[in-house]
Amino acid sequence: MVEVTKGRTPGAGALFQLLRDGRPRTRADLAAETGQARSTIAGRIDALLASGLVTPAGEASSTGGRPPTTFAFDPAVRVVLGVDLGATHARLAVTDLASRVLATLDAPLAIADGPAAVLDWVVDAGLKLLGEAGRAHDDLVGVGVGLPGPVEHGTGHPNNPPIMPGWDDADVPGLLGARFGAPVLVDNDVNIMALGEHRAAWPEVADLLFVKVGTGIGAGIIADGLLMRGAQGAAGDLGHVALPGAEDVPCRCGNLGCLEAVASAQAVADRLRATGAATPRGADVVELVRAGDLAAAQAVRQAGRDLGAVLAACVSLLNPSTIVIGGVLAEAGEHLVAGIREVVYRRSLPLATQHLRIVTARTGADAAVLGASAMAIDHVLSPAAVEARLGA
Amino acid sequence: MVEVTKGRTPGAGALFQLLRDGRPRTRADLAAETGQARSTIAGRIDALLASGLVTPAGEASSTGGRPPTTFAFDPAVRVVLGVDLGATHARLAVTDLASRVLATLDAPLAIADGPAAVLDWVVDAGLKLLGEAGRAHDDLVGVGVGLPGPVEHGTGHPNNPPIMPGWDDADVPGLLGARFGAPVLVDNDVNIMALGEHRAAWPEVADLLFVKVGTGIGAGIIADGLLMRGAQGAAGDLGHVALPGAEDVPCRCGNLGCLEAVASAQAVADRLRATGAATPRGADVVELVRAGDLAAAQAVRQAGRDLGAVLAACVSLLNPSTIVIGGVLAEAGEHLVAGIREVVYRRSLPLATQHLRIVTARTGADAAVLGASAMAIDHVLSPAAVEARLGA
Numbered sequence A, B: 001m002v003e004v005t006k007g008r009t010p011g012a013g014a015l016f017q018l019l020r021d022g023r024p025r026t027r028a029d030l031a032a033e034t035g036q037a038r039s040t041i042a043g044r045i046d047a048l049l050a051s052g053l054v055t056p057a058g059e060a061s062s063t064g065g066r067p068p069t070t071f072a073f074d075p076a077v078r079v080v081l082g083v084d085l086g087a088t089h090a091r092l093a094v095t096d097l098a099s100r101v102l103a104t105l106d107a108p109l110a111i112a113d114g115p116a117a118v119l120d121w122v123v124d125a126g127l128k129l130l131g132e133a134g135r136a137h138d139d140l141v142g143v144g145v146g147l148p149g150p151v152e153h154g155t156g157h158p159n160n161p162p163i164m165p166g167w168d169d170a171d172v173p174g175l176l177g178a179r180f181g182a183p184v185l186v187d188n189d190v191n192i193m194a195l196g197e198h199r200a201a202w203p204e205v206a207d208l209l210f211v212k213v214g215t216g217i218g219a220g221i222i223a224d225g226l227l228m229r230g231a232q233g234a235a236g237d238l239g240h241v242a243l244p245g246a247e248d249v250p251c252r253c254g255n256l257g258c259l260e261a262v263a264s265a266q267a268v269a270d271r272l273r274a275t276g277a278a279t280p281r282g283a284d285v286v287e288l289v290r291a292g293d294l295a296a297a298q299a300v301r302q303a304g305r306d307l308g309a310v311l312a313a314c315v316s317l318l319n320p321s322t323i324v325i326g327g328v329l330a331e332a333g334e335h336l337v338a339g340i341r342e343v344v345y346r347r348s349l350p351l352a353t354q355h356l357r358i359v360t361a362r363t364g365a366d367a368a369v370l371g372a373s374a375m376a377i378d379h380v381l382s383p384a385a386v387e388a389r390l391g392a
Helices: A012-019 A027-034 A038-051 A115-132 A172-180 A188-201 A261-262 A265-274 A282-290 A294-319 A334-347 A364-380 A383-391 B012-019 B027-034 B038-051 B115-133 B172-180 B189-201 B259-263 B267-275 B282-290 B296-316 B334-349 B364-380 B383-391
Strands: A054-059 A070-071 A079-085 A090-097 A101-108 A139-145 A184-188 A207-215 A217-223 A226-228 A321-325 A356-360 B052-059 B069-072 B079-085 B089-096 B101-108 B138-147 B184-188 B208-213 B218-221 B224-228 B321-327 B357-360
Touching: A012 A027, A012 A070, A027 A038, A027 A070, A038 A054, A038 A070, A038 A383, A038 B218, A079 A115, A079 A188, A079 A364, A090 A364, A090 B218, A101 A115, A101 A364, A115 A139, A115 A172, A139 A172, A139 A188, A139 A364, A139 B282, A172 A184, A172 B115, A172 B184, A184 A188, A184 A364, A188 A207, A188 A226, A188 A321, A188 A364, A207 A294, A217 A294, A261 A265, A261 A294, A265 A282, A265 A294, A282 A294, A294 A321, A294 A334, A294 B218, A294 B296, A321 A334, A334 A356, A356 B296, A364 A383, A364 B012, B012 B027, B012 B038, B012 B069, B012 B357, B012 B383, B027 B038, B027 B069, B038 B052, B038 B383, B079 B115, B079 B364, B089 B115, B089 B364, B101 B115, B101 B282, B101 B364, B115 B138, B115 B172, B138 B172, B138 B189, B138 B364, B172 B184, B184 B189, B184 B364, B189 B218, B189 B224, B189 B321, B189 B364, B208 B296, B218 B296, B259 B267, B259 B296, B267 B282, B282 B296, B296 B321, B296 B334, B296 B383, B321 B334, B334 B357, B364 B383
Parallel strands: A079 A139, A139 A184, A207 A321, A321 A356, B079 B138, B138 B184, B208 B321, B321 B357
Antiparallel strands: A054 A070, A079 A090, A090 A101, A207 A217, A217 A226, B052 B069, B079 B089, B089 B101, B208 B218, B218 B224
């Protein structure tokens, strides 16, 4: 026998999952769809109406008598905040629960200033943006945060992040959650970008590998429609896989021959600069390629081949149907993807490549905030979270 | 409004999922647990009783009046057949729906004889084994088959399998299903072994990588508790990943420098034989190591290092908490695993290796039939399959 705790409504969270598709239903529709008693449905609908997640959606057509009321999920009634923190830049977005962007904010930000200063700024900027979106603090039901380093999935704490001094094991969910008064989900920036790109541009693809080629290199894995995080949330860490033939190149991680030390946007910029080009940053490489510089185009294509050598192993291991290349170096046109394709199609088995497409990202600078927002929404609308709200 | 098709019982499959844990429940327990009306529960229990999957399990204690009947899933009432086909050998097992092995059979078998001859033999041997287990043909509700080559997951057809002449695109589920009168699920042998080892030995581990080091090399990936197959069912194909430094070694796949060409049991046997050792097969290497042969032990340890170079990339990409090494070369004691550990712990980032264990398989020769049986059971007891049986 299941004991029903007073003041809670077990099963309302599961009922809500039906309504998430947005289609209006009467109480009778829901009773027929679930096999649950009318009285049970009525109690759960009352709880969901009180939560604001579900609203009356007009009257159903009727063959006689008073037409019954329909109910539907109203994604506009609450909002989440998506936060994308990079090494030197932040982007925030307020979205509703259907991921519609209501307001965004971009600002320079030094992650190296440490968690106290950075998270203070995030709270101030987030609340201000909420106001700009015309929403009250009470409307905020969740926050998603992407950080530029490894994050332990179970705790949401950064784990030895190389470019985030002072952040190791910082309680980001606790610190932000106390200030925002809402649950805070944290993941690394690449997982967040993979989620954003997948939801916004490739929702029908079950097996997708998103690869960010920026200052560093990382990947987010979508397997069977879901983000795959691995045991500690470290899955997708491609940047420090050994690249065959690069055994003499030192990497900032302390190892030799890592992919990131050879094929990241920064590595390409550094190599071109050594030959006299004005390329302090990866973005400068993209500028040169766009201006028709042959050496820059050749360097990007070679970076593509080097990426391809590691991605061929990923194709054999994961058998994705789509590889999406994002990050600043993906903006250098077809040169990068052409180099990747060249090696992947040579090195992988036919079964894994016969339907494989390799493309550049579509969501651009929005990938991370869209993904952070999606992560927060997934949490907030889960059966357990909906019931916790109802019982609160 | 959901229309209820005559003769079917929608929702009975979902109700059955509750009962799969084996705990006896009364109709009132089930009504309380699901929020469904007593009359709904009664109809679904009747359908499940008629199917044989659920049986009366005695009376509940009562505070007065006639004690109510409890109902439970009876996993002994039906059986599945697990079939493990190798290049030169077959193993079959009849298990009940709790994976308890009722009878097994081992036999030499040449997969190269082609699908007609081999599948005929499987049907004869399977039906005979069913009789030996004391079960009627009608008790058989599903068949799981592992094949020694790539299998397209959607169709269950082999896809260009290199050591299975005549099998390309053979309709194994159709051919066997017609003869057995039960659904037939097909996957490659390594996925099947991963599933069997995971269920039998590591059910509590969410993220596990199973690596078979036999005549070939392959891996099965368990991510978040589920077998990850990829877009075409080709995930885990480690054998043809390029091994750094082995660019001059030809592989039977037509490429150069594949892991399998250097570190498989057969590759080690071939290299030792070239130095005069009597090692026509991988199993002979294991014999030599057990007899204390230094060259054989060194060769196995080097194969471990070579595997480690590719597994380090897998650790970065997948972040498993457990890597299980199976296949014949894993029987050479700690030499293989020691070589793997040496390279993986050197080449992977701390977050991914801090809680990583690398061990040898526990299920031995039973891994594949246990996995094939588990695959069939998962299918047979799924909500959709249970309802299809009820409606039949």
